[in-house]
Amino acid sequence: MKRKFSLLLILLVGLAIAQKAAAQTNNWAVGFRIGEPSGVNVRKYFGENHAFDLNFGTYGGIYGTRRSYRKGVYKNVGFSVQGHYLWHGSFGKSETLHYYFGFGGQLNSRRYYSDQFSYVNAYDKTISVGGSGVAGVEYFLPNKPFSIFLETGGYVEVIPAPFFLGLQSGLGVRLNF
Template sequence: MKKTLSLLVVLLIGLTISRQAHAQTNNWAVGFRIGEPAGVNIRKYFGENHAFDLNFGTYGGIYGTRRGYRKGVYKNVGFSVQGHYLWHGSIGKAETLHYYYGFGGQINRRRYYPDQFRVGNFYDNTISIGGSGVAGLEYFLPNKPLSVFLETGAYVEVIPAPFFLGFQSGLGVRLNL
């Protein structure tokens, strides 16, 4: 994971120095996100105001690794894949600031420590599936292929713990190709 993030940072810096572009919202964007979930972010813009956003990386680190869940706890950071269908638009005439919002789903994998096995510190590898929503702001740097974003949202689990609610937020950077 560290090698992937390092390679991505080097790529972002190299492309920023070597080329200049206006904000493009009809192509691909790739970057990284710090938050929950944290990791690599890929976005595909299409149409006038639509996009699909995909995050994959870690889940459970920002708001605490120890979290009550069902009849037990999570004690670690897990893996997550999250996808959202987005609507977006510009704020103001300069078109450097955009808003976006959308809905989608999320799959998580974490270690679940049931209370009944507390003495032995045994765990189950739990896979959870649920719906998620997101809203955010994205600032496109003038004459640069980079954008910075801030977003917030929520995850509502369907399986195996219906209505388990997790709040999510993130800050990141994307290279707009």
């Protein structure tokens, strides 16, 4: 997985250096994100360098469905909603390669299997809430409404397991309109 991300980043940088065209940070962007979390991505641009990014889809599939949590484990993929307030800009004079970073929150729903009831494989549906941060790069295809992005970040749970940490990363494509 690391190798694929590295190769994609090298490809994006190479394309940005080889070609120059107007970036297409229009009012809205809609796309798909593969990573943690995976799903549909919607972005609303406003002002000169601000945006709001919303992801909704699955959580817990990329880094493994089985993960230690509180006094038990997660054994499945759950639902997630994640929102970030972003700052963005271009790298130097490049109009095709942009960076962004931001902060926000995340809500997750997964099955929690407590060690106390492991002999019967019983679970509770757990809702978790926490803060998250993201930083990424985005390449806008020259003269096309599409962009490709690569991002990484983290999640820090507040409820019900304070300070539970999760690494998050993703790769995706957006249609800018």
